[in-house]
Amino acid sequence: MNAAIDQPDQPASVPAAPFLAADVGGTHARVALIQATQNAGRGVEVLAYRKFACGDFGGLAELLQAFVASELRAPVRHCVLACAGQLMGDEVLNDNSAWPIHLPSLRLALALDDIVALNDFEALGYALDNPLACSGRLLCGPDRPTDGPTLVIGPGTGLGAAVRLPGPAGGRVLTTEAGQMDFAPHSIREREILAQLAPDGGYLPYEHIVSGPGLLTLYRTLCSLRGETPWLATPEAVTAAAMACSDAQAAEAVEIFCAALGSFVGSVAMTFMASGGVYLAGGFLDSMFGLLERSAFEERFLHGRSVRAFLSQVPVWVTEHGQHGVLGAARWYLERGGTVAAASRHAVAGGPSP
Template sequence: MQFIAGDIGGTNGHVALVRAANDGSGAIETLAYRVYSCAAFGSLAALLQAFIDAEVGTPVSHCVLACAGQVMGDEVVNDNLAWPIRPDALRATLGLTEVALLNDFEALAYAIEGPLAASGRHLCGPAARGPGPSLVVGPGTGLGAAAYVPGVPHAAIFTTEAGQMDFAPHSLREREVLAWLAPDGGYVPVEHIVSGPGLLTVYEALCALDGEAPVLATPKAVTLAAEAQADRHAVEAVELFCAALGSFTGNLAMTTMPTGGVFLAGGFLSSIFDLLRRSAFEERFLHGRSVRALLAQVPVWVTEHGCHGVQGAARWYTRHRAPSGATTLAGAAA
């Protein structure tokens, strides 16, 4: 059976027409694949309809969508999505029999069983995976994470909202940035620092702290200026971002000891791989004292997000597919 699989983030929507391989391997065959800018569409239904019109030649009645955020009741709860996502409305608008939803990083964790684990560039730690759990972490429009725990007959996948954890500054400069973000104190989620928009926020904060007006207006402009060493605040912003990402990822690693590897996912990190490799990421990831020896056994790779979320969503669907006509709403996984 052919079905639609999508990975819907705050910036881009990755959509594919897929089917499970007939050889019992669990592999997913991709028949068509496109990436859309979410801002170009007034609704998710419009985005999916554009894909159906362009790529789907025969009627398809089943769809699975990996979405940034968590499924609660009949909607996805997330501040970074371009529009509300409600499966009932999608079924009615697109004439679908079934719409299944799961968290986007849950889908990426399922993709570890596919090509994701072999597609990354090694950043630090051992060069080979161990037998333990794995983590997928990714800063994009927001900041997501999920854990993959090997098991028989299937691995267990655990979603998180780790990006909503409180930001914990490490350096004096990070404390100054935090104070600029919350001058009266209060809650500042780590994704306000460790994400694409967070990088721009850090850049603006550093300019303000030094009494200068920011001249760069997008995260991409900040990373390009940092790579060219063309703006000192851009350079410092990327360095602070990478260091904070190291601390955050190390904190998550201490909860699961992922000797199976940490996969830093997303085109954003891939685009700054050289800056990340030269940064304080590894030092901050390792933390200190006795835990340093433990975290040194954890390999870390950077991998393109690409179609991995779509592949993972399709793998999840073939394992959890509900009876025809039902709507599957996925929370923390099994």
């Protein structure tokens, strides 16, 4: 399996040998063996790639070791991780992680020279001007390339978002925690849901509504409001029941989910004036594209204010996650070369690997 991504000139310190790139979410991890290439318009090549269920492993070290044991014929000395959450010191902090992620421990367990981490949606942002920008189905807005800031947003185990700002050398990607913004109800029904989930008032992030677990929360809350017992146990089951029109609460949960997603995406698009468009990434939304297309997403995305004229010119695509995360992480790693290596030595201080 091979995939390529355009790559700018690399600093001399970039490792010539293959390295690991992993895209680690709350539910799945995608791991690849990457080789920097010297082809026209330098790029990276995927030498091996696998997708794992995080719940099958006791920790990230065991997951990465499983990939190494099955796919590698020679040791690797470098690794870049795109992780849901934020890097604080030498740990990745995320309430939705399957397990703690501690860089020094991973470095020792895998006998690496260096290991570095970035946010998973930041990595997707670095793939925006490559395969991600050429894939997906148009959900709303004009179907044409535009200039300006570009957003990548994805509800999965959590709710991730990043923005790519145009500029020299491909621009700059900013990670965000937009999914932690306060949920703002737009209907009587949504106010009832908010009162049920936060009966004493206070903070309820969008992530608790607009995510896979959030969809299940919506379904269970609607069952409670109607005095019925929930019988669907997973977000996938809720989506399937809504598609089959076999459960009224499931159908309403999906409708509210899509509408709330539209409000959230529109608000973030307004914040960054995302004239370059919005990419909704992940298999979760891709699998329910028909429901999303028939929902109130577009109306809620456009909002009801003067900014509607601007937002109507912002294209919104739905795209599969695929290898974009590992490719974006590899691009970020190679673009930074020696800077990344220096940062990793500081982050995992304790001497060379054994």
